[in-house]
Amino acid sequence: MTVTDLNASGLRRDDRIERWRLFGLASPALLIVLVILVIPVGWLFYVSFIGADGTFSLENYERMIKRRSYARIFQTTFEVSLITTGLCILIGYPLAYFMSQLPLKWANLCLITVLLPFWTSLLVRTYAWLVLLQRQGLVNDWGISLGLWEEPIKMVHNLTGTLIGMVHIMLPFLILPVYGAMRAIDRDYMKAASNLGASPARAFWTVFFPLSTPGLFAGALMVFILCLGFFVTPAVLGGGKVILVSMQIVSNIELFVNWGAASALGVVLLMLTVGALWIASRFVRLEQMTGGGH
Amino acid sequence: MIGWLRAPASETQITHAQRLWLYVFAVIVMLLLVTPTLIVIPMSFSDSQYLEFPPQDWSTRWYQNYFGSPEWMKATVTSLQAAALTMLVATPIGVLAAYGLHASQVPFIRVTFILLITPMMVPVVLIAIGAFYAYVKLQILYTMMGLVLAHTLLAIPLVVIVTGSALKSYDMTQEHAARSLGAPRWKAFLTITLPQIRFAVVTSALLAFLTSFDEVVIAMFVSGGDNSTLTRNMFNALRDQIDPTIAAISTIMVGVTTVMMALAILFGRQGRGG
Numbered sequence: 103m104t105v106t107d108l109n110a111s112g113l114r115r116d117d118r119i120e121r122w123r124l125f126g127l128a129s130p131a132l133l134i135v136l137v138i139l140v141i142p143v144g145w146l147f148y149v150s151f152i153g154a155d156g157t158f159s160l161e162n163y164e165r166m167i168k169r170r171s172y173a174r175i176f177q178t179t180f181e182v183s184l185i186t187t188g189l190c191i192l193i194g195y196p197l198a199y200f201m202s203q204l205p206l207k208w209a210n211l212c213l214i215t216v217l218l219p220f221w222t223s224l225l226v227r228t229y230a231w232l233v234l235l236q237r238q239g240l241v242n243d244w245g246i247s248l249g250l251w252e253e254p255i256k257m258v259h260n261l262t263g264t265l266i267g268m269v270h271i272m273l274p275f276l277i278l279p280v281y282g283a284m285r286a287i288d289r290d291y292m293k294a295a296s297n298l299g300a301s302p303a304r305a306f307w308t309v310f311f312p313l314s315t316p317g318l319f320a321g322a323l324m325v326f327i328l329c330l331g332f333f334v335t336p337a338v339l340g341g342g343k344v345i346l347v348s349m350q351i352v353s354n355i356e357l358f359v360n361w362g363a364a365s366a367l368g369v370v371l372l373m374l375t376v377g378a379l380w381i382a383s384r385f386v387r388l389e390q391m392t393g394g395g396h
Numbered sequence: 397m398i399g400w401l402r403a404p405a406s407e408t409q410i411t412h413a414q415r416l417w418l419y420v421f422a423v424i425v426m427l428l429l430v431t432p433t434l435i436v437i438p439m440s441f442s443d444s445q446y447l448e449f450p451p452q453d454w455s456t457r458w459y460q461n462y463f464g465s466p467e468w469m470k471a472t473v474t475s476l477q478a479a480a481l482t483m484l485v486a487t488p489i490g491v492l493a494a495y496g497l498h499a500s501q502v503p504f505i506r507v508t509f510i511l512l513i514t515p516m517m518v519p520v521v522l523i524a525i526g527a528f529y530a531y532v533k534l535q536i537l538y539t540m541m542g543l544v545l546a547h548t549l550l551a552i553p554l555v556v557i558v559t560g561s562a563l564k565s566y567d568m569t570q571e572h573a574a575r576s577l578g579a580p581r582w583k584a585f586l587t588i589t590l591p592q593i594r595f596a597v598v599t600s601a602l603l604a605f606l607t608s609f610d611e612v613v614i615a616m617f618v619s620g621g622d623n624s625t626l627t628r629n630m631f632n633a634l635r636d637q638i639d640p641t642i643a644a645i646s647t648i649m650v651g652v653t654t655v656m657m658a659l660a661i662l663f664g665r666q667g668r669g670g
Contacts, residue, residue: 120500121500121501121502122500122502123500124495124496124499124500125496125497125500125502125505125508126496127492127493127495127496127500128492128493128496128497128508128512130489130492130493131489131490131492131493131512131552131556132493132508132511132512134489134545134548134549134552135511135512135514135515135549135552137530138523138526138527138530138545138546138549139514139515139518139523139526139549141530142523142526142527142529142530143518143522143523143526145526145529145530146522146525146526146529193425194425196418196421196422196425197421197422197425197426199418200418200419200421200422201422203405203406212422212426215426215429215430216426216429217657218429218430218433218654218657219429219430219432219433221606221653221656221657222433222649222650222653223609223610223627223646223649223650223653224610224612225610225612225627225630225631225634225646226433226436226646226649226650227432227433228634229436229630229634229642229643229646230432230433230435230436230646231432232634232638233436233439233447233638233643234432234435236638238446240435240449270428270429270432273425273429274429289406289407290407292406292407292408293407293408295408296407296408296409300408301408302406302408302409302410302414305408306408327517330519331518331519331520331521331522333520333521333612333613334612334613334631337635338631338634338635348519348521351521351522351525352521352525352616355525355528355617361529364525365525368519368521368522368525371519371521371522372518372519372522375517375518375519379517
């Protein structure tokens with residue numbers, strides 16, 4: 103070994119130590135994630151396998167399978183999440199497309215209408231819908247005075263209200279990534295398609311739409327995952343008639359102080375979320391879903 | 397007008413007339429996105445128990461209710477304190493983490509990054525009951541510290557993502573130059589790198605503040621007694637009945653958010669200009 107070799111290995115070692123030191127800068131953040139998220143959730147995982155008599159048992163999971171009420175809760179959660187995601191796509195995609203066609207200056211102005219609700223407190227928006235949709239609310243007043251319907255319709259404290267509120271709250275999560283993907287599409291592709299004789303509709307469906315699907319996919323999965331664990335809006339607008347998994351978890355703790363049952367539900371909810379994320383990660387990078395990929 | 401309708405609207409020669417439905421649809425959706433929250437503002441000045449729109453008689457009684465209630469005032473102070481502390485804790489921790497991950501080239505950065513953004517992915521109910529349990533053991537349930545720690549957990553992913561993406565477009569060789577001229581790494585970071593990513597850092601800080609200020613579910617479990625947050629009390633009030641005082645509080649919260657958003661846009665614009 104020559105002196106240069108020794109020097110080189112010394113430098114490499116220094117470099118390695120330096121890198122690990124830099125990596126150490128992430129440790130306060132990692133510590134918080136570990137103490138407040140990973141360990142407690144790990145404990146919930148453990149508790150879910152402890153029965154009422156304090157020994158290992160699968161009763162918390164068996165209950166979920168045996169009791170009809172639990173099956174219904176999971177079914178409702180899935181249905182609400184799917185319908186919300188579907189409505190968000192139907193409403194959000196055209197709006198994102200509209201904005202992507204505008205000059206950047208106008209598009210940014212329109213984007214404010216998406217960002218304003220995005221930044222506004224979830225609770226405030228939920229409250230707003232509660233006020234608007236109630237029996238003597240504005241929507242009923244206007245509907246009746248315009249002659250659209252005669253009697254006040256019950257639009258809140260049920261599934262309708264829950265869906266309206268959830269779609270409103272989830273829309274920005276869909277629109278933002280879709281809009282981002284659409285802006286990135288080279289407009290010359292569309293020009294080329296129409297030059298080659300494609301009708302506007304055909305150019306859209308065979309060129310533009312496929313290129314926008316990564317954004318659409320990322321947004322739709324984000325909405326679906328958020329819906330699976332959603333609590334505040336369905337709890338307020340559902341009025342106890344729409345029971346989602348997250349609400350059952352809360353009432354298991356608050357009303358019945360049954361940690362085993364709550365934990366088992368939590369574990370299943372987490373697995374569903376991880377499953378959806380795993381599917382997502384096969385198609386898009388996670389960083390892109392969270393908006394960090396730009 | 398008619399000329400405009402017949403003019404091509406995009407590269408595909410589709411005319412504006414053929415696209416009219418899209419314009420109408422988009423405007424309706426944009427209105428539906430913003431009006432529900434904005435309509436609460438005039439309603440909060442209504443004299444009626446039923447929150448009429450437009451209000452027949454104007455009054456500030458719901459604001460008097462709010463400002464006159466020691467409970468609401470206490471909760472507001474708690475929320476503002478928690479939000480400010482979360483901002484002060486989460487921003488440096490998150491920026492350090494983002495910088496550490498960006499600068500060090502150790503093998504498992506990606507895994508660490510994913511670990512750091514998990515608080516965004518895990519259902520918040522699960523975080524809430526987990527934290528509730530942990531806090532009972534650590535004896536920090538219903539304390540400001542516990543609340544701030546849990547909110548910091550939620551804010552870390554946002555700070556890491558926003559600052560991380562700013563670092564990606566930052567040229568690290570500038571920092572290398574400073575260091576080769578003899579500046580220690582911390583000094584190079586503070587004097588060269590930080591000033592150039594300051595807009596991302598400010599945005600992260602504002603996001604951290606809002607995350608804590610708006611958070612409901614965790615606050616339901618780990619805040620209580622003297623340290624109940626505004627959102628916790630609002631949520632409980634909503635479950636019982638429609639109390640018009642909430643409309644007044646909502647209006648104030650929309651005001652806080654708008655100011656924050658304006659600040660962020662203002663900083664963002666400077667960021668692009670400079």
